[in-house]
Amino acid sequence: MKSDRPAPEPPAPLAPLIDAHTHLDACGAIDPDGVRAIVDRAAAVGVGRVVTVADDLAAARFTVEAAHWDSRVFAAVAIHPTRANALDDATKAEIERLASDPRTVAVGETGLDYYWPGKLEGCAGIEEQVEGFRWHIDLAKRLRKPLMIHNREADHDLLAVLLDEGAPPTVIFHCFSSDATMALACVEAGYILSFSGTVSFRNARELHEAAKLVPDEQLLVETDAPYLTPHPFRGAPNEPYCLPYTVRALAQLRDQAPEDLAAAATANAERVYRLPWA
Template identity: 35%
Template sequence: MWFDSHAHPSAQGWSDELDAMREQGVGGFVAVGTSVESSTEMVRLSRELRQEHPELTIGVAVGIHPHDADSASKESLETLEGMIKENSEIVCGVGECGLDLFYEYSNPQHQEAAFRAQIALAKRFDRTLVIHTRDAWEDTFRIFDDEGVPDRLIMHCFVGGPLEARRSLDYGAYLSFSGIATFKNAEDVRQAFLVAPLERVLVETDAPYLAPVPLRGRPNHIGNVAITGSFLAELRGIEPTKFAGRTWQNTIEVFQLQHKDR
């Protein structure tokens, strides 16, 4: 079974989504928030799906994305803290959080402050930290050095090369690869995947974004993690079923999820 380590599911269209997951052998996912509002929705939706589909393994990460960092007030961070306390059995991660200096939709100083606050939150509640970093590797590593890192962290939608991969691994990070790895111009990402130990690799969709080739340009779906995973398995010369099992176990371990064996 495949496990999507990072998705932003919608409450709409779940019948079709579940059919596709079953067809492609996907048995779990982590629903990731990007703001207080979306994190609240991820918790609600995931609770509902857990009840209706106990065969699925589902976790939630709550956080404030760097694009939304201008709204990261003391009150919003306290709300995230409350979500973790009140939903401790399902909230397995903090994030996605970090830095995005490519778009700079939020003030970089606000991004950094929100990032530092969420690192502290992950450490305080022993939750996995889910990192978004774009055009900000040196600043991300500087903040890691300043704050220290939680016991478990993930470089989500990894878009660096082998150098950034090795440096991330030195901090104890898991590297999560999305459909970007299938893109023609993503050779650095593929090389990063090839230097990563299999026990530190995850696969994700980032749905509804970043659909893999040959679906690029369309809305992405959780079931498509099987396409990316199979592509990556071929790069390493591994049977897809073996790679699916390895990345399933990695996701369970890094998020410390309760699950059914696969």
């Protein structure tokens, strides 16, 4: 991700933390040294482990490689909903192989994105997205791994497909950005809501209200780096080391001590991703 703004200064350390959703390849990592450098910067401020997430086949291969290069890195693999039109039989077979790897802790990011069809050339249509989402739900259930969801302007249909297919035991709404009504529906269904830098944006009032409603045991924190850099660095390049900024903003919204929120989110990440490695 290119930006004219300088990278944020490292925040005051806050530990322990796990970045529940990031994209190390998009942050510029291309080899073991690059991965190590990013994770070292994160570890220096308390973010000791990261889940790096794929959105296409090349990224899926990279995430699994990265998870084998560094024991602090874990993988999630899927085809992004906007690319669901690339889900031919060969791609499905390769995604299933990569998702079966012991270092892969989730199937994702998958879901529905109703913002880009008609705006982005080559974007998968809604029917293709729904078909791809159904396939990923089945894969997560067969592999007994969490389902990591991307949702953009598709609240109703996402919940309907999950209900129709039967959701896996663990469903994670990555970068939750919906309102309080959707948050309550997800909480009632037992889903996990992961909050990114968007929760620190001053104009995200509906998200602020939603974030207050999530029980401690159903909450994760993430960067979605290199995107969604938290306030006051919006527009600058993001990395996992920026996670404490988001956690402190979220804790302030929820009237919690940042240390308590960090501890809860870390325990949840260890549980839902089944992370045995400290």
